Amino acid sequence: MKIKSLLGAAVLFSLSLAACKTQQAKLSFLEPESGSRVGYGELVKLKLNFPDAGIDSVVYSVDGNVLERRTDTAAVRLDTKKYGFGDRSLSARVYAAGKEDIVYSNIMVLPQNAKNYGFEVVNTYPHDTEAFTQGLQFADGILYESTGRYGQSELRKVDLQTGKVLKSIKLDEKYFGEGMTLLGNKIALLTWRENVGFFYDKNTLQQTGTFSYENSKEGWGLTYDGKNMIKSDGSNNLYFLDPVTGKELHSVAVYDENGAVDALNELEYIDGKVYANVYEKEIIVIINPENGAVEGRINLVGMYTENRQQYDNELNGIAYDAAGKRLFVTGKLWAKLFEIKMVER
Structure with missing residues (x-):
């Protein structure tokens, strides 16, 4: 019984580890969370969860306009003072091994309390x-x-x-x-x-x-x-x-x-x-x-x-x-x- 339990635990651990690796490998926005409300004038961090294989470059855009181009995985900052109030669509195009992948998020930029x-x-x-x-x-x-x-x-x-x-x-x-x-x-x-x-x-x-x-x-x-x-x-x-x-x-x-x-x-x-x-x-x-x-x-x-x-x-x-x-x-x-x-x- 103890051996079966140990084997079962090992299998569960392996599956969990595999799931974590799969999750880690999926391109996604870590920050900001989609739908986040931010105050006008805030600096918003754009941070991605990158694939394990690495990248050649990444292009960050706001409302379809290029914000920044990077060749590393460091986060970038969005200055909300440069954009009007309302929904701002965020995207990141990641290029790796001759392939392109894209991921989206969005924020709502709002004024200070009236x-x-x-x-x-x-x-x-x-x-x-x-x-x-x-x-x-x-x-x-x-x-x-x-x-x-x-x-x-x-x-x-x-x-x-x-x-x-x-x-x-x-x-x-x-x-x-x-x-x-x-x-x-x-x-x-x-x-x-x-x-x-x-x-x-x-x-x-x-x-x-x-x-x-x-x-x-x-x-x-x-x-x-x-x-x-x-x-x-x-x-x-x-x-x-x-x-x-x-x-x-x-x-x-x-x-x-x-x-x-x-x-x-x-x-x-x-x-x-x-x-x-x-x-x-x-x-x-x-x-x-x-x-x-x-x-x-x-x-x-x-x-x-x-x-x-x-x-x-x-x-x-x-x-x-x-x-x-x-x-x-x-x-x-x-x-x-x-x-x-x-x-x-």
């Missing part, structure tokens, strides 16, 4: 309960507002103190109005799924031109940074457009420390950052437009509760008085417009 803010209501103003707010901006003492819904979409000038509509034009009933922004003496306004935006004279509200969408097929929010229009389409992307032609110039994907931030809606450019409503959430995110990092979020839960409906009554409207440093927010069919102060938590 700052969290609550709010304090400073002032409250009346708001038209028939205004399905899509775009909002404040300039020269006047609120400019675009509203949505087919057959009801309008572009308006509104008195802040009273909520009275001073001047308005209706869009053709085939258009669903969306976000708008001021461009000096012009106004640019988006439509939802009609693949077209409009230019208007700021004073008369007369239409002066149109522009077509490109990669961004829907119109949601729109703002202006003094150089380019910035457009959202309900995804986690911001699109930068020429303010004269409306042509798309480039885009940036938006991420926070948890991943992609989808459903970006109404936008406002404030002191170098893009403030964005997140559709169907009582949250405004503060985005660095250069790299897409969410640097802050304002939680507005509980600010407006009067006869709130589950749908079509969402927070959607951000305006900023640059001269008075006042931040205004409202929503679709809300009876009030709020001036708020951000309170860091």
Whole structure:
């Protein structure tokens, strides 16, 4: 019995050793583990489990672009500052004895934790309960507002103190109005799924031109940074457009420390950052437009509760008085417009 036991143990040991050798011989990524989340700015080690036979060379790539070529088995480092946020595909091509083998991994590069803010209501103003707010901006003492819904979409000038509509034009009933922004003496306004935006004279509200969408097929929010229009389409992307032609110039994907931030809606450019409503959430995110990092979020839960409906009554409207440093927010069919102060938590 003891001899059989010893023989059995020997067999198991041999099988285990063979399995280990087989495992050791298989090309694979030891680091990083596939799906790892890493902070922007981290140096990520790329380390392989190489075949026992040795190698002639290895080529490391990120998103299909060569990172480094090596003729040894030493680990290499990936500087995440050289790459944007989001999924980064990693690969290593190993050449040995005239043969090529390839192995893959991936990481998610994310920004640092965003700052969290609550709010304090400073002032409250009346708001038209028939205004399905899509775009909002404040300039020269006047609120400019675009509203949505087919057959009801309008572009308006509104008195802040009273909520009275001073001047308005209706869009053709085939258009669903969306976000708008001021461009000096012009106004640019988006439509939802009609693949077209409009230019208007700021004073008369007369239409002066149109522009077509490109990669961004829907119109949601729109703002202006003094150089380019910035457009959202309900995804986690911001699109930068020429303010004269409306042509798309480039885009940036938006991420926070948890991943992609989808459903970006109404936008406002404030002191170098893009403030964005997140559709169907009582949250405004503060985005660095250069790299897409969410640097802050304002939680507005509980600010407006009067006869709130589950749908079509969402927070959607951000305006900023640059001269008075006042931040205004409202929503679709809300009876009030709020001036708020951000309170860091």
